[in-house]
Amino acid sequence: MQLKQISPYCYEIPQSGSMNVPGRVFMSERMASALSEEEALKQVANVATLPGILTAAMAMPDMHWGYGFPIGGVAAFDWDTGVISPGGVGYDINCGVRLAGTGLEKKEILPAVERLVTALFQNIPSGVGSTGSVKLSVKEEMRVLREGGRWAVRQGLGEPSDVERTEDGGCMAEADPSVISERALMRGTRQLGTLGSGNHFLEVGVVDEIFDERAARAFGLFPDQVTVLLHSGSRGLGYQVCDDSLAFMARHVRTLDIQLPDRQLACAMIRSEAGRRYFAAMACAANYAWANRQILLHRARETFQQVLGIGPRDLAMHQVYDICHNIAKREEHTVDGKKRIVCVHRKGATRAFPPGHPAVCEAYRQTGQPILIPGDMGTASYVMAGTRTAMAQSFGSTCHGAGRVLSRKAAKKRSRGRAIHRELADKGILVKWTGRSTLAEEMPEAYKDIDQVVDAVHGAGLSKKVARLRPVCVIKG
Numbered sequence: 001m002q003l004k005q006i007s008p009y010c011y012e013i014p015q016s017g018s019m020n021v022p023g024r025v026f027m028s029e030r031m032a033s034a035l036s037e038e039e040a041l042k043q044v045a046n047v048a049t050l051p052g053i054l055t056a057a058m059a060m061p062d063m064h065w066g067y068g069f070p071i072g073g074v075a076a077f078d079w080d081t082g083v084i085s086p087g088g089v090g091y092d093i094n095c096g097v098r099l100a101g102t103g104l105e106k107k108e109i110l111p112a113v114e115r116l117v118t119a120l121f122q123n124i125p126s127g128v129g130s131t132g133s134v135k136l137s138v139k140e141e142m143r144v145l146r147e148g149g150r151w152a153v154r155q156g157l158g159e160p161s162d163v164e165r166t167e168d169g170g171c172m173a174e175a176d177p178s179v180i181s182e183r184a185l186m187r188g189t190r191q192l193g194t195l196g197s198g199n200h201f202l203e204v205g206v207v208d209e210i211f212d213e214r215a216a217r218a219f220g221l222f223p224d225q226v227t228v229l230l231h232s233g234s235r236g237l238g239y240q241v242c243d244d245s246l247a248f249m250a251r252h253v254r255t256l257d258i259q260l261p262d263r264q265l266a267c268a269m270i271r272s273e274a275g276r277r278y279f280a281a282m283a284c285a286a287n288y289a290w291a292n293r294q295i296l297l298h299r300a301r302e303t304f305q306q307v308l309g310i311g312p313r314d315l316a317m318h319q320v321y322d323i324c325h326n327i328a329k330r331e332e333h334t335v336d337g338k339k340r341i342v343c344v345h346r347k348g349a350t351r352a353f354p355p356g357h358p359a360v361c362e363a364y365r366q367t368g369q370p371i372l373i374p375g376d377m378g379t380a381s382y383v384m385a386g387t388r389t390a391m392a393q394s395f396g397s398t399c400h401g402a403g404r405v406l407s408r409k410a411a412k413k414r415s416r417g418r419a420i421h422r423e424l425a426d427k428g429i430l431v432k433w434t435g436r437s438t439l440a441e442e443m444p445e446a447y448k449d450i451d452q453v454v455d456a457v458h459g460a461g462l463s464k465k466v467a468r469l470r471p472v473c474v475i476k477g
């Protein structure tokens, strides 16, 4: 696919054929010269054909092939004339990342790291189909779907400041549990407080470098500080909501006057009953994911206290932020100088709202929202902050991770004959895992170079670097 560089960190797929807008890929010249993402680029061009799309179909430097829409993709649709598509959100609805800082320095946990990782692995259920410490009746589950993170805090599984420091306060008000299938509800009753498999993780790390002192201070981060970074989503419930919605949308879209270049782009007009139902179901799954990550953080707090023999005051594990990277949101944006209500799809992309934005909680009004970018289990992860440039260029969005560079199959092949856990241990990183092929599929080389991805979004101005975290120990599903 022909790409035209339009600014130092932005490349355009020119509008042609049935595209309603151009495609735009944010990356560095170095990444562009080594780009081998033909399929993902084709998907960007496909998304550009959808009705009501505004400005451009976009992709971040962590992009790779996904179901219908690329992972690392951002697409905003006019609320009145545009569509909403489950493929633009992904199967793991509100898959996201939560970061907590502690009052501890690295040297204070080093003698206990082995015990800490063992206890975290015992206390936090992980793996495909794992069930959790919280069992819900369907009636109680309905409350979770309506209330999100707030439900967990009401059960004593967290602190009010956790939800204040969560995107959307950990709850999408549009949730309507009456649209959720019986099967999705059943899958949700036993999985709250579980990590999931493969790419999902809980990682104890340390602040390795600070790039922006003022923002780091506002986020409660300092050099050598012990942190907890966790990545999980809406588990079987979210998967089932997506599956149900795709089956419905595949039939529904045939009743509309829309020509799709790919069946995986099945969608509904946002302002239709079908669109409303998907949005309401998606919001339920998003709320489930926030309750899930809230409980995971609570279990991490309990485990640290147990292993280190300290109380909550000495641990001082405070939430920095929680963000989603698989979601569709109703937001106001300025498009061609005019305020518009739009439906922003972020699939493997993160919100990056700037200083002063009313949706950013009080604590971060001066800095912009924190953005949490995990890299891989052997390298680094980043904390960034939202910018005005992101509002102007990418509907307030930035990247979500390093992004895969090897398929799971290719990673397994590359790891043959190697002991990934020993390679990590040689770097001082302890890892515990559940799945038989998890470590092979998730080895650091399976992901792009996180430094390059972050430097690209920083260079493009879509978010700015605040701090880098290095892993100390990791539990993986």
Ligand SMILES: Nc1nc2c(ncn2[C@@H]2O[C@H](COP(=O)(O)O)[C@@H](O)[C@H]2O)c(=O)[nH]1
Pocket (backbone or CB within 6 Å): 062, 071, 095, 199, 200, 201, 203, 231, 348, 374, 375, 376, 377, 378, 380, 381, 400, 401, 402, 403, 404, 442, 447, 471, 474, 476
């Ligand atoms: N710090 C860690 N980062 C990791 C690990 N496993 C994956 N990752 C990164 O997270 C994102 C999540 O993206 P998703 O599309 O899979 O949800 C991924 O792109 C990696 O960069 C880990 O163990 N530790």
Ligand SMILES: [Mn+2]
Pocket (backbone or CB within 6 Å): 092, 095, 096, 200, 232, 233
């Ligand atoms: Mn996920």
Ligand SMILES: [Mn+2]
Pocket (backbone or CB within 6 Å): 095, 096, 231, 325
């Ligand atoms: Mn994810």
